[in-house]
Structures are given as C-alpha cells and as structure tokens.
Amino acid sequence: MEVFATIEELKSAVRAWRREGQVIGFVPTMGNLHDGHLSLINVARSRADRVVASIFVNPLQFGEGEDFSSYPRTEDRDKTLLEENGCDALFMPAVRELYPERGMPVTIVEVPELSNILCGAHRPGHFRGVATVVAKLFNLVEPDLAVFGEKDYQQLVVIRRMVEDLCFPVEIVGAPTGREDDGLAMSSRNQYLTESERRTAPALHRELARAAGAIADGEQDFGKICDRSLAALWEEGLKPDYFEIRRASDLAVAGEEDRHLVVLAAVRLGRARLIDNERIDLINRN
Ligand code: AMP
Numbered sequence: 050m051e052v053f054a055t056i057e058e059l060k061s062a063v064r065a066w067r068r069e070g071q072v073i074g075f076v077p078t079m080g081n082l083h084d085g086h087l088s089l090i091n092v093a094r095s096r097a098d099r100v101v102a103s104i105f106v107n108p109l110q111f112g113e114g115e116d117f118s119s120y121p122r123t124e125d126r127d128k129t130l131l132e133e134n135g136c137d138a139l140f141m142p143a144v145r146e147l148y149p150e151r152g153m154p155v156t157i158v159e160v161p162e163l164s165n166i167l168c169g170a171h172r173p174g175h176f177r178g179v180a181t182v183v184a185k186l187f188n189l190v191e192p193d194l195a196v197f198g199e200k201d202y203q204q205l206v207v208i209r210r211m212v213e214d215l216c217f218p219v220e221i222v223g224a225p226t227g228r229e230d231d232g233l234a235m236s237s238r239n240q241y242l243t244e245s246e247r248r249t250a251p252a253l254h255r256e257l258a259r260a261a262g263a264i265a266d267g268e269q270d271f272g273k274i275c276d277r278s279l280a281a282l283w284e285e286g287l288k289p290d291y292f293e294i295r296r297a298s299d300l301a302v303a304g305e306e307d308r309h310l311v312v313l314a315a316v317r318l319g320r321a322r323l324i325d326n327e328r329i330d331l332i333n334r335n
Contacts, residue, residue: 050132052139056147056189059140063101063190071098075192075219077183080104081121082130085227085235089196090134092224101190102131103140108152110178116320121237140190147185158184160214163207163300168315168324171290176207183208187217195219200226200234202311202326206300226325228254234325241321250323252285253316256292257327260312264294264329269305278314287316287323297328308332 053059066073074097076089093100104127111117124141131139144152157177163169164176187195197205209221227235232254233247242250256278263274271294282289295302297309313326 050128050136050139052128052141054142054146056142059101059138059189062138063099066099067191072194073097073190073192074100075186075190075195076100076102076136077186077195077197078102078104079106079120079237080127081123081237081240082127083227083235083237085198085200087130087134088227089198089224090131090136092222093194093196094135096194096196096222097192099137100135101138101140101192102136103142103186103190105140105142105147105182105186107178107182108144109148109154109181110175112172112174115172116238116241121240140186147182154181154185157181158211158215160207160210163203163210166300167203167291167293167295167313169203171315176204179204180207180211184211184215184217187212187219192219194222196222196224198226199223199328200236200325202313203300206298210299232258234323236323238321238323242319246319246321249286250318250321252282252287253314253323253325254327256281257312257314257325260292260294261327261329264310264312265331271303282314282316287318290315290317290322297330 051062074093076093078086090100106120108117148154158180159177160180169176197208205223212219212221231251233251260274260278268274275292279289279292292314294310294312296307297311303310308331310329311326315324
C-alpha cells in the first residue's frame with residue numbers, strides 16, 4: 050500500500066491508475082479503524098480495481114468543546130489494517146495540506162435543509178464541515194465510487210444530496226452497520242465508555258430495534274413509539290438528544306403513507322455521544 054501525505058503525490062498515483070482505465074473506489078475515514086471501517090474497504094474492493102482510503106481528523110466538523118484534540122489517533126495500526134484488507138493507497142494529509150490558510154477553508158459546502166436537523170441541531174456546523182471536506186476529497190481522489198457507512202445515516206443522506214445537487218461524477222454506496230455481538234454499533238467513540246457504561250450502551254440499539262419492530266407490526270402512532278423509547282432510554286441511564294422516525298430518502302418527518310423509514314437516535318453516555326439507526330421497509334403494506 051502506498052501512503053501519501055501530499056495532494057501532489059496522491060493525484061499523480063490516482064491519475065496513473067485512471068489512465069490505465071482502472072475503476073477507483075474511495076473510503077474516507079477519520080482513522081482509529083475498526084471492523085465497521087474495514088467492511089467499507091471490502092465493499093469498495095468488491096466494486097473497484099483500486100481502493101483509496103483517507104485518514105483525516107477534520108477540524109472543521111468538530112464543534113467547540115468537542116473531542117477534536119482527544120480523538121483517538123492510531124495511525125500505525127490503521128496502516129497495517131488497511132494493508133491487510135487490500136487497500137491500495139492511503140491519503141493521510143496534515144491539516145495544513147488540506148486547509149493551507151489558517152487551517153480553515155474560505156469556501157464551504159453546505160446542505161442546509163439536511164444539516165440543521167437531528168444531529169445537526171445538536172452539533173451546529175458539523176455537517177457543513179463534513180460536506181466541505183468530502184467535496185474536497187472527491188475533487189482530489191476523483192473516485193468512480195465512494196463508500197459510506199449507514200451507521201452515520203444523516204451523513205450519508207447529506208453526501209448523496211450534495212453529490213446530486215453539485216453533479217459530482219461519483220456513485221455513493223451505502224454499507225451496512227458493523228455491530229458488536231450485543232448489537233452496539235462499532236464506533237471509535239465507544240472507547241470513551243467506562244466498563245459499566247459499555248454494559249448500558251446496547252440499550253440504544255435495543256430501543257431502535259424495538260421501535261422498528263412496532264412499526265413493522267403496524268403501529269402507526271409514531272409519536273407514541275418515540276416517546277416510549279425516549280422514556281426507556283432515560284430509564285436505562287442514557288441521555289437521548291433525540292429519537293425520531295423519518296422518511297429514509299430525505300429525513301422528512303414520516304407520515305402514515307411512507308413505506309421507507311428510518312428510526313434514528315443519538316444519546317449521551319458519559320464522555321461519549323452515540324448514534325445509531327434502524328431502517329424499515331414496509332413493502333407489503335397498502
Ligand atoms: P469515521 O472514521 O467515523 O468518520 O467513519 C468513516 C466511515 O466509516 C463513515 O462512512 C462511517 O459511516 C463509517 N463507519 C463508522 N462506523 C461504522 C460501522 N460501525 N459500520 C459501518 N460503517 C461505519
């Protein structure tokens with residue numbers, strides 16, 4: 050695997066592959082890789098001739114008081130894991146390489162309607178930071194396809210919308226959420242949990258699955274389903290930011306007529322903020 054710290058090196062390698070007619074798949078990450086990330090690499094490998102990953106802890110998507118400086122950085126281990134999983138190139142730029150002026154970009158990319166709801170309402174500026182860095186990375190890597198985890202469902206919807214609106218020539222591929230045996234979605238931030246918090250954490254996915262089950266069983270009072278789950282989460286010792294049932298395609302508030310839904314939730318647990326979601330497709334209902 051080749052490792053590039055500069056834009057110039059990255060571009061010349063990727064351009065050479067492109068000239069040979071190779072299909073390029075891209076997986077952007079913030080590093081501290083776990084099996085969820087590696088499943089994205091495997092999806093990219095199954096669809097592309099060459100796989101490029103990036104590791105960049107993007108200061109633009111962290112709010113004041115968030116964990117930018119303490120975010121776990123495990124670069125040597127990440128390199129080994131990527132190499133073992135068949136990644137061809139890793140782009141690992143310093144902040145000044147991507148944002149040479151004051152470590153911040155002047156131009157930003159924003160998808161406001163999708164960025165100020167759900168997690169965006171609790172993390173102002175977060176999705177603007179994500180959209181801006183992903184747009185920039187797409188322009189540098191010029192991938193044919195890019196793989197994102199469904200675990201960060203709102204992020205996936207924001208990126209899809211940005212790609213469609215700005216005509217980026219890249220296919221966005223969503224990949225399923227990698228979970229621990231007890232259902233907890235894998236996340237770098239799970240490391241922030243104490244032992245007892247770690248035992249409490251699976252309640253988040255349990256409640257999402259319970260809500261999805263109630264909808265699949267025909268329960269139509271979405272407000273009541275969410276209230277029940279919110280109460281259960283508080284009871285378990287989790288502090289929910291939100292628990293909502295939305296339309297899967299655009300995160301609009303879901304109504305009885307919608308068939309493709311997603312239940313999304315974010316909770317605070319000790320030092321960690323955990324997010325997860327569960328999709329429901331009501332294909333056999335009138
Ligand atoms: P991050 O390093 O947290 O920015 O995540 C990089 C990519 O990995 C994003 O597309 C995430 O959605 C995805 N990802 C993170 N956790 C998981 C998981 N548990 N399962 C699948 N994909 C994930």
